[in-house]
Amino acid sequence: MIRIAIDAMGGDFGPEPVIEGVVQALEEKKFIPILVGDKEEILSFLPPYYVDKVEIVEAGDVIDMADAATDALKRKDSSIFKAVELVREGKADAVMSAGHSGATMTSATLRIGRLPGISKPGLATLMPSTGVHKTLVLDVGSVTDCKPQNLYEFGAMGEAYAEKILGISSPTVGLLSNGSEDSKGNELTKATFPLLKNLKGFIGNVEGKDIFNGKVNVVVCDGFTGNILLKTSEGVVATVFDLMKLYIRKSLPAKIGAFMMKKKVFVNMKKQIDKDEYGGAPLLGLKGCAIISHGASSPKAIKNAVFQAIRYVESDVNTAIEKRLSESH
Secondary structure, three states: OOEEEEEOOOOOOOHHHHHHHHHHHHHHOOOEEEEEEOHHHHHHHOOHHHHHHOEEEEOOEOOOOOOOOOHHHHOOOEHHHHHHHHHHOOOOOEEEEOOOHHHHHHHHHHHHOEOOOOOOOEEEEEEOOOOOOOEEEEOOOOOOOOOHHHHHHHHHHHHHHHHHOOOOOOOOEEEEOOOOOOOOOOHHHHHHHHHHOOOOOEEEEEOHHHHOOOOOOEEEOOHHHHHHHHHHHHHHHHHHHHHHHHHHHOOHHHHHHHHHHHHHHHHHHHHHHOHHHOOEEEEEOEOOOEEEEOOOOOHHHHHHHHHHHHHHHHHOHHHHHHHHHHHHO
């Protein structure tokens, strides 16, 4: 059975939503959660029925959001460090944390290690799309200053992930640029373009709008650009919904129309763009699986992050990544 090490103390709201999300996941799937943190506090939130369905590893320290990312490597009694070590030691198949994302990425990269051929892991996330599949974007915050080789590796990893996890038989890969023409871009994207041509699914440059219109399955960019893109998109979604509510309240016909659409249109739309549906972002390129969840993750988000970790392990996507890198050289 798949074993997942979970940083129970990470997140903005402490262990309660993390444990609730794990319990929800246990109600739907069989796996072994290893909750890492303050045992007494964990047990205070864990329903008695589930006590014998989890393992608990004591950790007396928590990396705070204000701490430096490298602190996790020095503070070996922290919940993040101990959860990562379980994967390193082969006692868990995956690690998941809604805590300090930089600390999780740093400790996972240095303690679990990278796959052969990967210089730096990339953080991937799914973006809503009008196409059949959501669009995978990477990197969204792991490597802010990238070299062409990093972007090439992101493309190979994204292509493998889209095939093995998203079930796309021949995924397409695009390089995010300021125009779709081959000649467009900055120094980084122009130097990356010929490298990405080695990937079977590479279709050239794509623009920001192409992330959402179904033109491409995987979009490659540096972590600085990707993180801004991610947070801007979240802000746009929130603003659009706020504006809809504002204008609906001002008009009786709009209120009636909104009520009639509520059950189908709005529910389906919210599901498409709700970040809780994804749960977290996988850090691709590790000799294992690490899922980075949002600090404000709800129990639903934690549950879906657990499911994502299970799918990752079951798919053996890491073998596919290694194969793609060897084939495209």
